[in-house]
Amino acid sequence: MAETGTVAAHGSNEPGWQTLVTDWSADKQTFQVPWGKAMMWIFLLSDTFIFTCFLTGYMNVRVSTPVPWPNPSEVFALDVFGGSVPLLLIGIMTFDLITSSGTMALAVNYGYRRDRGRAAALMLITAAIGAIFVGMQAFEWTKLIVEEGIRPWGNPMGASQFGATFFMITGFHGLHVSAGVVYLTIVAMKVLRGDYEKRGYEIVEIVGLYWHFVDLVWVFIFAFFYLW
Amino acid sequence: MSEAIGQQHPLKIYFWIWGLLFALSAASYATDFLDHGYFRWALILTFMLMKAGFIVAIFMHMKWERVALIWAILGPPAVLLVLIGLMAVEGDYTESTRLDFFSDPIVPAGHAAEH
Numbered sequence: 001m002a003e004t005g006t007v008a009a010h011g012s013n014e015p016g017w018q019t020l021v022t023d024w025s026a027d028k029q030t031f032q033v034p035w036g037k038a039m040m041w042i043f044l045l046s047d048t049f050i051f052t053c054f055l056t057g058y059m060n061v062r063v064s065t066p067v068p069w070p071n072p073s074e075v076f077a078l079d080v081f082g083g084s085v086p087l088l089l090i091g092i093m094t095f096d097l098i099t100s101s102g103t104m105a106l107a108v109n110y111g112y113r114r115d116r117g118r119a120a121a122l123m124l125i126t127a128a129i130g131a132i133f134v135g136m137q138a139f140e141w142t143k144l145i146v147e148e149g150i151r152p153w154g155n156p157m158g159a160s161q162f163g164a165t166f167f168m169i170t171g172f173h174g175l176h177v178s179a180g181v182v183y184l185t186i187v188a189m190k191v192l193r194g195d196y197e198k199r200g201y202e203i204v205e206i207v208g209l210y211w212h213f214v215d216l217v218w219v220f221i222f223a224f225f226y227l228w
Numbered sequence: 229m230s231e232a233i234g235q236q237h238p239l240k241i242y243f244w245i246w247g248l249l250f251a252l253s254a255a256s257y258a259t260d261f262l263d264h265g266y267f268r269w270a271l272i273l274t275f276m277l278m279k280a281g282f283i284v285a286i287f288m289h290m291k292w293e294r295v296a297l298i299w300a301i302l303g304p305p306a307v308l309l310v311l312i313g314l315m316a317v318e319g320d321y322t323e324s325t326r327l328d329f330f331s332d333p334i335v336p337a338g339h340a341a342e343h
Binding site: 037062091 | 234235236237242243245246250253256257259260263269272273275276279283284285286289294295296297298299300301302303305308310311312315316318319320322323326329330331335340
């Protein structure tokens with residue numbers, strides 16, 4: 001019975017400001033989570049600042065140029081079935097990332113159930129869907145560079161800042177997805193091998209945090225760069 | 229012994245949120261067919277914030293974390309709103325000076341003397 005009190009401190013949801021005060025002032029470990037998870041959250045916090053700076057820089061140059069901004073709806077349209085569908089590839093990429101977020105969430109759940117076969121399989125599926133995303137992005141970049149003539153210093157459609165901000169923001173995001181695919185694959189192989197049987201499967205949740213964050217950033221890029 | 233450690237929740241909630249994120253993404257995509265204007269921008273922001281909220285709260289388990297961690301992570305980005313506000317003002321100012329000093333020299337005769 002007495003045990004439940006101490007166990008409840010770990011990962012439970014006691015509401016209220018009291019817990020904030022006690023956690024920060026109790027002269028002990030502040031975050032009641034594994035250190036790896038706390039560090040991942042702090043890394044993601046710093047990444048939030050980086051991506052926000054990029055998007056804010058993009059907003060600034062877009063607001064400050066008197067030259068009309070190229071219409072993303074037309075720039076990113078694809079010709080299929082004899083007609084032009086706006087933002088088609090970007091829409092597919094969005095659904096692709098959402099799908100991978102779902103498989104990642106399931107992997108975390110199976111990890112904590114100590115079902116390491118399913119957890120590893122779901123992580124590898126997530127990595128594969130992420131790799132498809134990077135592939136589609138490579139296709140998108142190729143089309144923009146080769147066919148549409150968009151460069152970081154200019155383009156035929158309008159404001160020359162379009163290319164600079166586009167390649168910077170989507171490039172940095174694509175780099176995150178690529179790193180995530182590598183990270184997921186490595187951890188999935190280690191999960192499959194049984195490396196975490198003794199230590200526990202928090203690592204799957206930590207990888208999951210990173211992966212969901214990559215999806216989260218895409219939500220903002222999709223809204224501000226492609227739809228705005 | 230039951231698992232007391234870590235974020236363990238029923239699978240059902242993940243499938244619900246997954247479906248919801250698909251629906252919100254479809255709604256987001258659909259805004260591209262609207263005319264540019266405040267209505268479209270409001271919808272884009274609403275769907276964006278809802279998607280972000282569900283991802284952070286459920287998929288990243290923030291809903292079930294302790295308040296000390298929640299505020300350590302979600303509090304600091306609030307200062308970014310100051311940066312965004314400053315850069316919006318700065319951008320407007322830069323545009324107005326560009327229009328004043330770098331605009332096309334071919335202007336109607338009546339307006340040429342203004343500057």
